[in-house]
Amino acid sequence: MVQKMRSWLFAPGDSEKKMGKAIASEADIALLDLEDSVAPENKPAARQMVAGMLQGAPDRARLWVRINPLDTPSAVRDLAAVVPAAPAGLFLPKAEGAHHITQLHHYLTVLEAAHSLPQGSTKIAALVTETAAAMFRTGEYAGNYHGKERLVAMSWGAEDLSSARGAREQRGADGEYAQTYEMARSLCLLGAVAADVAPIETVQPEFRDLEALEVRARTVRAAGFRGMLAIHPAQIAPINTAFTPSAEEIAHARAVVQAFADNPGAGTIAINGAMLDRPHLALAERLLGEAGEGA
Numbered sequence: 001m002v003q004k005m006r007s008w009l010f011a012p013g014d015s016e017k018k019m020g021k022a023i024a025s026e027a028d029i030a031l032l033d034l035e036d037s038v039a040p041e042n043k044p045a046a047r048q049m050v051a052g053m054l055q056g057a058p059d060r061a062r063l064w065v066r067i068n069p070l071d072t073p074s075a076v077r078d079l080a081a082v083v084p085a086a087p088a089g090l091f092l093p094k095a096e097g098a099h100h101i102t103q104l105h106h107y108l109t110v111l112e113a114a115h116s117l118p119q120g121s122t123k124i125a126a127l128v129t130e131t132a133a134a135m136f137r138t139g140e141y142a143g144n145y146h147g148k149e150r151l152v153a154m155s156w157g158a159e160d161l162s163s164a165r166g167a168r169e170q171r172g173a174d175g176e177y178a179q180t181y182e183m184a185r186s187l188c189l190l191g192a193v194a195a196d197v198a199p200i201e202t203v204q205p206e207f208r209d210l211e212a213l214e215v216r217a218r219t220v221r222a223a224g225f226r227g228m229l230a231i232h233p234a235q236i237a238p239i240n241t242a243f244t245p246s247a248e249e250i251a252h253a254r255a256v257v258q259a260f261a262d263n264p265g266a267g268t269i270a271i272n273g274a275m276l277d278r279p280h281l282a283l284a285e286r287l288l289g290e291a292g293e294g295a
Contacts, residue, residue: 003061003088004028005153005198005227006243007236008125010066012037013046019053023063025233026240033066034078035093043074047081054085064125066091070100076107083111089123089152094130094160097137098145101126105147125153125200128191129184130160138191148195155200155229156188189224198226207232217242226290245291253284253291 008029011022014037022030032053038046050065057063065087068074071094079090092104101124108122124147128138141151158170158181171177177185185202192199201220204213207230217228217239228239245253259269260281268277 005200007227007230007239008200009230009233009236010037013050014038014042016049021233023057025236027230027236029062029064031064031066031091035066035068047078051081051085054082054087060086061088063087064089064091066093069094070103079107079111083108083122084115086117087122089125092124092126095126095128096131096134098140098143101151102146105150120149123152124150125155126151127157128154129156129188131164135184135187138187139194141191142194151195151197153198153200154188154192155202156184157202193224199224201225201228203229203231207235210234210238214238214242245287249287250291253287256280256284
């Protein structure tokens, strides 16, 4: 069964209560955080808490851990503490190209062997726009490099990028992201599509505005994103709803697939007065796959 990736819920790794809520939520992935939500002095204790939550969880297939950036000493300490507890995957912040996936892959290969875990079982999702350098390398993830098979998702972020460039504002008067951040979103989306992994939309900090969240989630899904990061359990239901194909969408996709099946070799078909071609078939098959149906 393919892992759903509609909703990724962050929970601070130094709070057993918040991690417990994330694990008990309807989020497709509970993301236990060792990076930004944990103060430096609390990281050693957080590592042990996260490892304990993983070991005590009945279903680790949806439990991931965000580690610290690879260029910090904390990253190796994170890996040594949590990989033996077999998280389903690791969320890598401040990734700056395929070489960081390879570096993490090598660490994981050693740790999986040392703890009798299946080789390649620990997957990777990468935040690929958090530094200026990272923005120029989002296309690298589609190349041939060691560890590529572990990469399953790519996301982007505005907060760290804003800090890196010394920007005081991320959004304009209309509430939309400024040009640099829209570019980051687009580069993440295109890089993920090129790498054949899931593009994941960044968080919405205004966690109480669920109506705006639903509008945004539907908008980015229409643009091609496959899921969205969340910072509060209340955000999960709107995200899951937005990224779940509707009955109407499924019915239309079935009709498209059936029409092409009934006309083998056809390059175009007409449905409800519209002329559809092979790219429409590919979209229909993908949507049915998201809905858990074979195309």
